[in-house]
Amino acid sequence: MKHFKTVLAAATALTASAGIASAEAASLSVFDWSGYEDQGFYGDYVAKYGGAPSYTYFGSVEEAFTKLQSGFAADLAHPCTDGLRKWVAAGLLKPIDTSKISNWDSLLPQIKDVDGVTIDGQTYMVPFEWGNTGLIFRTDQIDESSVSLQLMADPAYQGKIAIPDAASSAYAMAALATGASSYTDMSDEEFQKASDFLRQIHPNVRFYWSDAGQLDQAIASGEVLMGWGWNQSELNLIWNETPAKMMRDVDKGIATWVCGYVHLNSSTQSDEQVYDMLNALSSEPSGKYIIENWGYAHANADAFKSADQSLIETYGFADVDKFFEGSLFFDAVNPELEGRMLKEFERIKAGF
Amino acid sequence: MAGFLRTEAGKGLVLSAPASLYVGFLVAAPLGILVAYSFWTQTYVEIDKTLTWANYLEAATDPLVRHLLLRSILIAAAVTAATVALAYPIAYFIAFRTHKKTLWLLLITIPFWSSYLLRVFSWKLVLGFNGVMNSALISMGLITEPLTFLLYNEFAVVLTLAHAWAPFAILPIYVSLQKIDRSLLEAATDLGLTKLERFIRVTLPLSVPGIIAGSLIIFIPTVGDYVTPSLVGGSQGKMVANLIQVQFGPANNWPLGATLSLVAMASVGFVAILFVILATALGRRIR
Numbered sequence: 187m188k189h190f191k192t193v194l195a196a197a198t199a200l201t202a203s204a205g206i207a208s209a210e211a212a213s214l215s216v217f218d219w220s221g222y223e224d225q226g227f228y229g230d231y232v233a234k235y236g237g238a239p240s241y242t243y244f245g246s247v248e249e250a251f252t253k254l255q256s257g258f259a260a261d262l263a264h265p266c267t268d269g270l271r272k273w274v275a276a277g278l279l280k281p282i283d284t285s286k287i288s289n290w291d292s293l294l295p296q297i298k299d300v301d302g303v304t305i306d307g308q309t310y311m312v313p314f315e316w317g318n319t320g321l322i323f324r325t326d327q328i329d330e331s332s333v334s335l336q337l338m339a340d341p342a343y344q345g346k347i348a349i350p351d352a353a354s355s356a357y358a359m360a361a362l363a364t365g366a367s368s369y370t371d372m373s374d375e376e377f378q379k380a381s382d383f384l385r386q387i388h389p390n391v392r393f394y395w396s397d398a399g400q401l402d403q404a405i406a407s408g409e410v411l412m413g414w415g416w417n418q419s420e421l422n423l424i425w426n427e428t429p430a431k432m433m434r435d436v437d438k439g440i441a442t443w444v445c446g447y448v449h450l451n452s453s454t455q456s457d458e459q460v461y462d463m464l465n466a467l468s469s470e471p472s473g474k475y476i477i478e479n480w481g482y483a484h485a486n487a488d489a490f491k492s493a494d495q496s497l498i499e500t501y502g503f504a505d506v507d508k509f510f511e512g513s514l515f516f517d518a519v520n521p522e523l524e525g526r527m528l529k530e531f532e533r534i535k536a537g538f
Numbered sequence: 539m540a541g542f543l544r545t546e547a548g549k550g551l552v553l554s555a556p557a558s559l560y561v562g563f564l565v566a567a568p569l570g571i572l573v574a575y576s577f578w579t580q581t582y583v584e585i586d587k588t589l590t591w592a593n594y595l596e597a598a599t600d601p602l603v604r605h606l607l608l609r610s611i612l613i614a615a616a617v618t619a620a621t622v623a624l625a626y627p628i629a630y631f632i633a634f635r636t637h638k639k640t641l642w643l644l645l646i647t648i649p650f651w652s653s654y655l656l657r658v659f660s661w662k663l664v665l666g667f668n669g670v671m672n673s674a675l676i677s678m679g680l681i682t683e684p685l686t687f688l689l690y691n692e693f694a695v696v697l698t699l700a701h702a703w704a705p706f707a708i709l710p711i712y713v714s715l716q717k718i719d720r721s722l723l724e725a726a727t728d729l730g731l732t733k734l735e736r737f738i739r740v741t742l743p744l745s746v747p748g749i750i751a752g753s754l755i756i757f758i759p760t761v762g763d764y765v766t767p768s769l770v771g772g773s774q775g776k777m778v779a780n781l782i783q784v785q786f787g788p789a790n791n792w793p794l795g796a797t798l799s800l801v802a803m804a805s806v807g808f809v810a811i812l813f814v815i816l817a818t819a820l821g822r823r824i825r
Binding site for chain 2: 252353407521
């Protein structure tokens with residue numbers, strides 16, 4: 187009987203401590219895209235704190251910025267490199283102490299070096315996942331050898347293409363199509379050429395997509411034959427068995443995006459807990475999980491060795507180095523140019 | 539104090555206090571902030587609080603703003619005309635031709651039992667490339683390729699809005715028709731008017747207040763509608779609210795967004811007042 191009581195007491199104590207632990211786990215708040223609350227992404231954190239952090243969601247990086255600017259507080263947020271200069275300028279971020287990131291040395295050097303992870307010599311982001319933005323096309327309607335970014339301007343494809351309702355992504359595409367040296371620092375002439383290209387394809391644009399699902403469905407149904415989109419769309423089409431793929435030829439133009447976690451100035455939790463989460467996110471098991479289950483590329487180089495190689499092949503990340511050499515990175519755009527892109531893009535979309 | 543509360547003025551103040559406070563804090567104060575913002579300038583991530591007319595100048599001279607504002611007003615006008623024209627017969631039927639008024643009024647509100655966003659999405663499913671309409675036409679053999687002009691243009695925006703706002707036109711027109719003294723209609727018949735003449739000279743003029751109310755209730759909110767054009771408007775159906783959203787979102791230029799909101803508000807007010815004056819005059823003239 188006495189033994190039973192001890193067991194009971196131990197069980198109660200255990201339940202109680204688990205309760206406390208998960209309350210503590212949830213006290214860390216993460217401001218994220220929906221879907222990233224998946225516990226496979228931060229197994230080590232769950233193991234240590236007995237639960238998941240609490241999540242609040244945003245639909246776009248701009249929306250997240252606006253919400254944070256108007257006083258929303260969280261510990262961590264999950265933006266992408268192209269918008270980060272503005273976040274730093276607005277004083278939203280704390281620098282990252284890379285010495286406390288145990289996986290820092292295992293992260294892919296090319297991803298770590300993307301402008302936006304580090305700004306003016308200070309690191310602000312722990313890169314988490316990356317992928318491609320490229321031209322996804324219907325392989326049964328368009329021949330792989332003839333597909334190109336320039337084909338989008340062909341009058342034969344009137345109402346048959348879709349591009350994102352996001353100025354930076356559209357200009358990155360236009361920069362690749364018109365051969366600009368970089369998209370973050372275009373000269374006036376290059377900017378003009380890129381804008382002309384967007385104007386030229388405007389009559390062919392069925393819609394400017396704002397959520398990726400819209401693009402997936404339009405390509406799957408054949409409403410749209412070519413679309414500038416994320417590798418997530420390509421994956422959805424592969425899983426849907428639609429004859430479609432992303433144009434991965436680096437000479438024809440493909441872009442690479444990098445997103446990651448930043449430490450917000452409005453953070454109230456201890457650095458220890460914040461960095462435990464950052465370490466869990468950047469660890470090799472998390473990387474293996476996201477590659478295999480989500481088809482997204484992770485920042486941790488070791489994850490590419492341990493993950494299922496056939497899946498890596500299917501998802502298009504087999505030759506990572508070749509990719510990095512030829513692809514355009516969504517670096518942090520210079521603010522003055524970003525303003526001009528946004529303004530011009532609104533006019534182009536309205537047919538001006 | 540207790541004495542004052544018993545006077546007419548005191549009772550009035552007490553009764554109107556909750557609404558006044560509510561309107562004061564949640565309408566007047568935000569509007570004041572909006573006006574203040576419209577005179578400021580955005581410099582990257584900071585707000586420069588020096589007063590300037592620059593935003594208004596930009597809104598007035600930019601052809602894009604004029605274009606979108608004009609399109610919004612035209613779309614809202616088309617929605618208003620379509621909705622009122624379709625709503626009038628229904629309202630007339632309920633007011634004059636049926637005894638089951640409550641049942642009919644209840645039926646009319648059914649679309650409101652589902653969310654606005656869901657109704658917009660369902661129009662996408664109906665009008666889409668492989669949507670209900672196209673699939674039906676193809677299976678009937680009437681067309682071979684899906685029709686693409688159904689979705690992502692002004693037409694789709696007008697159709698979706700007209701459906702969503704129909705009850706707002708039916709109810710005020712119904713009320714004004716219901717109020718009409720039936721003995722006036724009998725008198726008109728006794729004096730030898732045909733049914734059509736009676737409608738045009740008696741019923742229609744007396745229901746003008748309902749038509750005006752219904753039109754304003756539909757026109758004013760639809761000019762500034764954001765969700766419908768962004769979901770079904772495609773690249774040709776964007777409206778001024780979408781441009782305002784861009785200023786508060788991606789462009790991060792709140793002062794310009796505030797200015798555009800105020801300019802849109804002023805335009806709506808101007809058109810609405812003009813409409814009331816015209817409709818009232820027209821109503822008197824028929825009589």
